[in-house]
Amino acid sequence: MKESAKSQATFVVVAGIVRPVMNLLMNKKWEGTDRLPAGGFIAAPNHCTEIDPLIVGHLLYNNKRAPHFLAKAGLFKVPVLGWVLRATKQVPVERSTAGANRSLQVAQEIVAEGGAIIIYPEGTLTRDPDLWPMKGHTGAARLALEGGIPVVPIAHWGAHEVFPRYAKRFHIFPRKTSRVVVGDPVDLSPYMGRPLDKATLTAATEAIMDAVTALLAGIRNEEPPAERWDPAKHNQAKHGRFVERGQQAAAPGTAAGTAGAAGSQAGDEADAT
Numbered sequence: 001m002k003e004s005a006k007s008q009a010t011f012v013v014v015a016g017i018v019r020p021v022m023n024l025l026m027n028k029k030w031e032g033t034d035r036l037p038a039g040g041f042i043a044a045p046n047h048c049t050e051i052d053p054l055i056v057g058h059l060l061y062n063n064k065r066a067p068h069f070l071a072k073a074g075l076f077k078v079p080v081l082g083w084v085l086r087a088t089k090q091v092p093v094e095r096s097t098a099g100a101n102r103s104l105q106v107a108q109e110i111v112a113e114g115g116a117i118i119i120y121p122e123g124t125l126t127r128d129p130d131l132w133p134m135k136g137h138t139g140a141a142r143l144a145l146e147g148g149i150p151v152v153p154i155a156h157w158g159a160h161e162v163f164p165r166y167a168k169r170f171h172i173f174p175r176k177t178s179r180v181v182v183g184d185p186v187d188l189s190p191y192m193g194r195p196l197d198k199a200t201l202t203a204a205t206e207a208i209m210d211a212v213t214a215l216l217a218g219i220r221n222e223e224p225p226a227e228r229w230d231p232a233k234h235n236q237a238k239h240g241r242f243v244e245r246g247q248q249a250a251a252p253g254t255a256a257g258t259a260g261a262a263g264s265q266a267g268d269e270a271d272a273t
Contacts, residue, residue: 003066003089010087015061022058025172026162032182033063037150040111041185043067044140045154046212047120048131051163055156056118059180065116070103091117104143111149119143121208124239125165127231133213134229141188141204145196150185151208155215166241179219186211 003011022028045056057067066088073092076082085092089110093103107117121136128134144151158178163170191204213224231238 007066007088010084011061011066014084014088018054019058019061022054025170026158027175027177028058029177029179030059030182031180033059035182035184036060036063036065036116036152037185038114039150040114041116041150041152042111042140042144043116043118043152043154044121044186044208044212045118045156046126046133046216047122047124048126049160049163049165049167050125051159052120052156053118055159055178055180056154059154059182060116060118068107068110068115068117070107070117070119073099104139107143108147108149111143111147117143121205121212125241126229127234127236128225128229130225131160131165132224132229133209133216134231136205136209138198138201138205141191141201141208142196144188145191145200145204148192151188152185153183153208153211153215154180155183155212155219156180157216157219181215181219183211183215 043056043060045052053067053069057069060067068089068091070091070093071085073094076085076092091103091106091110093100107119110117119140121140122134123137126132126134140151143149156178158176161171161176162178186208188204188207191200191207194200209228213228217224
């Protein structure tokens with residue numbers, strides 16, 4: 001994607017701050033970056049800590065792919081941060097059907113221009129006790145099937161040791177390593193041309209989550225659970241921090257961590273249309 005001069009300059013400044021910090025926090029080991037498509041695509045990573053967007057964004061930027069996230073609309077009103085989000089063409093998401101549809105339209109435009117849009121299918125940090133990917137939302141699958149867009153599964157492991165889920169401080173020592181593996185695009189051909197009903201979107205989403213889980217199992221050298229964690233079956237809220245329904249939610253997490261929740265909003269609202 002050809003970024004505007006303003007976008008390029010802003011990315012350079014942001015990367016100049018973020019990359020040294022990430023390199024300081026942990027070692028990195030990236031695999032499969034040659035599998036990133038030459039054209040536009042959807043990146044579908046697992047989500048186990050609030051700094052995940054920085055991990056994925058770092059990898060994509062270092063491979064000359066400017067990262068574009070779905071972010072809560074309210075963040076665009078925050079001084080300085082809002083300007084940065086707009087300047088780098090991040091995608092605002094609102095909790096309304098019309099707003100979510102506009103967000104998906106912008107995401108389609110980014111991909112059509114050859115860009116990379118990052119969508120967390122889980123929608124929020126995994127509730128799985130062992131941090132395996134949980135049940136996914138259908139927004140990424142819908143966008144992919146509507147536009148014929150490749151979905152690239154990405155799995156990472158290790159960042160949660162530096163900043164555990166819902167942590168309040170970093171754990172830098174002893175030094176940890178963040179491993180990231182990029183997989184081949186998910187084969188969604190069985191679902192192309194079919195009505196985008198619940199059955200089709202659910203099946204396509206399962207295919208995406210299976211691919212992400214398989215990559216993570218390879219990194220961890222462990223067997224994933226036979227059944228993917230479903231928050232609804234455990235009386236857990238779909239959005240926000242790890243709380244059971246009926247309990248008061250904790251304070252919002254970091255700004256970077258809102259990418260997953262925003263992606264879930266877009267997917268949920270688009271599914272309602």
